[in-house]
Each structure stands twice: as C-alpha cells, then as structure tokens.
Amino acid sequence: MSQAVTHLTAAAIQMVSGGDLSANLATARRLVRDAALAGAELVALPEYFYLMPEDETERVALAEPAGGGRFEAFLSELAREFGIWLLGGTIPTQSNEPGKMYNSSLLFGPDGICRQRYHKMHLFGFDNGVEHYQESATMSAGDLVASAYTPWGALRMSVCYDLRFPELYRQAPAPVLLTAPAAFTYATGEKHWELLLRARAVENLAFMIAPGQGGHHPGGRRTWGHSMIVDPWGDVLACHAEGEGMALAKLDLVYQAELRQRLPALQHRRLFNTDA
Numbered sequence: 001m002s003q004a005v006t007h008l009t010a011a012a013i014q015m016v017s018g019g020d021l022s023a024n025l026a027t028a029r030r031l032v033r034d035a036a037l038a039g040a041e042l043v044a045l046p047e048y049f050y051l052m053p054e055d056e057t058e059r060v061a062l063a064e065p066a067g068g069g070r071f072e073a074f075l076s077e078l079a080r081e082f083g084i085w086l087l088g089g090t091i092p093t094q095s096n097e098p099g100k101m102y103n104s105s106l107l108f109g110p111d112g113i114c115r116q117r118y119h120k121m122h123l124f125g126f127d128n129g130v131e132h133y134q135e136s137a138t139m140s141a142g143d144l145v146a147s148a149y150t151p152w153g154a155l156r157m158s159v160c161y162d163l164r165f166p167e168l169y170r171q172a173p174a175p176v177l178l179t180a181p182a183a184f185t186y187a188t189g190e191k192h193w194e195l196l197l198r199a200r201a202v203e204n205l206a207f208m209i210a211p212g213q214g215g216h217h218p219g220g221r222r223t224w225g226h227s228m229i230v231d232p233w234g235d236v237l238a239c240h241a242e243g244e245g246m247a248l249a250k251l252d253l254v255y256q257a258e259l260r261q262r263l264p265a266l267q268h269r270r271l272f273n274t275d276a
C-alpha cells in the first residue's frame with residue numbers, strides 16, 4: 001500500500017534579473033540547482049526570470065509557441081536533471097494579437113513533462129507619477145483558471161498582479177498549494193505584498209509559494225523581493241528579503257488538513273444573488 005505524502009520541501013527563488021538573457025538563464029540554473037541540493041522537491045522561479053529589460057517590448061520578440069521553444073526546453077531540462085517539480089516563473093508565449101505575448105507560467109514534473117500552463121489573467125496597470133506600467137500594451141490576458149495535480153494535492157497557478165483578485169483562487173478544486181511568481185514593484189510591495197500573500201493563504205487555507213524579483217533592474221525599475229512561503233494559518237515559513245537567494249521551507253500537509261477541519265470556512269461559503 002502506498003504511503004500518504006505528508007510533507008513537501010519547497011523553494012521560492014528570488015532573482016534580480018537584468019537585460020542579459022544568457023546571464024539570467026545561468027543564474028536561474030544555479031539557483032534551481034542550489035535549491036534541489038538543499039532538498040527542495042518543488043522549486044519556483046520568479047516572474048520574468050529570463051529578462052527584465054529597459055524596453056518591455058523586447059520580451060514580445062522572444063515569445064515562443066506553446067509546446068516548443070528555448071524557454072520551455074530549458075525548464076523541462078532543469079526539472080529532469082534535478083528530478084524536481086519546477087514552476088518556471090513566467091516565460092513569453094505567442095498570442096494571436098499582433099505585437100503582444102502571453103505572460104505564461106508553466107509547471108513541469110520531475111520527468112521534464114509540462115503538466116500545466118497558465119497565461120496571466122490580470123494585467124498590471126500602475127502610475128504613481130514616477131513609475132508607469134501598462135502590461136496590456138504588450139500582453140494579451142489569459143482567460144482560463146489553471147490547476148495542476150501534484151503528489152501534494154491541487155496547485156492553483158497565478159502570477160503577480162493576480163494576487164489582487166481573490167476570486168481566481170476560489171474556483172474549484174480547492175487548492176492545497178498556491179503559486180504566485182512575481183516582480184512586484186517596490187512602491188506597492190512595501191505595503192501590499194505580504195498582506196496579499198497571507199490573505200490568499202488564510203482565506204483558502206492553503207500554502208502560498210511566492211518567488212519574486214528583488215532589487216534594481218535596467219530602466220530604473222525597482223522590485224520589492226521578499227520571496228515568501230506562507231502556511232494556511234498565515235504564518236510566514238520563510239522569506240528572502242533582497243537580492244538573489246531563496247526562501248526554503250518544509251510544508252506540513254497534515255497540519256493543513258487539520259486546519260481545514262478545525263476551521264471549515266471553505267464549506268461555509270455562500271454564493272450571493274446580486275439581485276436580492
């Protein structure tokens with residue numbers, strides 16, 4: 001009889017990616033290797049791990065077809081080489097809209113096979129008079145919620161700005177693991193990043209694995225970092241504040257199941273009739 005899986009060691013990798021694609025891929029490889037050697041079974045890379053350029057349109061030129069391209073091959077090979085589950089941050093994939101790409105998060109099994117792909121649904125827009133971001137200028141929005149089935153339970157995929165839209169995480173099946181690879185701005189992250197991660201973890205009674213970009217990038221962009229793993233009670237299990245590195249933690253799945261029994265909030269959900 002097979003034994004129930006009770007724990008998962010996970011790593012959320014933090015990078016400070018720049019405009020040199022080869023250098024970024026080499027850094028990603030080194031950090032994934034470090035995480036695997038430290039015992040991580042599931043390793044997650046941050047959003048845009050491959051490139052944080054001065055000119056955001058540079059990413060569109062790199063967009064690859066689903067199921068074939070250098071980034072997908074790179075991630076598949078890493079997962080297989082180190083025998084890990086690998087969440088490939090985000091990579092640029094082709095969309096049908098001219099001049100645009102999808103910002104896609106792919107999950108690979110230890111055999112290197114892609115188990116799920118998710119296109120970021122909510123596109124970041126922000127202007128505080130100093131920084132201006134409008135992802136919709138270069139990106140198409142995805143319109144499908146994506147869950148993957150892992151040895152540890154259902155995993156709900158999301159990307160960065162998606163964290164502000166709680167309904168994405170409430171779709172069935174109720175996930176055990178949430179992933180949110182990010183490049184959160186310093187300006188918003190200072191107040192909102194940890195708050196959002198802990199809120200999504202608590203309201204879904206699920207673990208949140210959130211790798212980020214954390215430092216200074218070309219074009220003056222600064223990211224908040226604080227890559228984090230949060231448990232279903234809202235406790236921060238691990239955090240890497242600034243610069244390259246990783247947050248590594250052992251996740252107790254028995255504790256997670258116990259919490260859902262002690263506090264059956266997910267079963268108490270009501271669907272509202274807005275006409276009432």
Ligand SMILES: NC(=O)CCC(=O)C(=O)O
Nearest residue numbers: 124160161183184185188
């Ligand atoms: N890349 C992003 O989606 C950034 C989101 C962000 O910084 C936020 O405040 O939300």
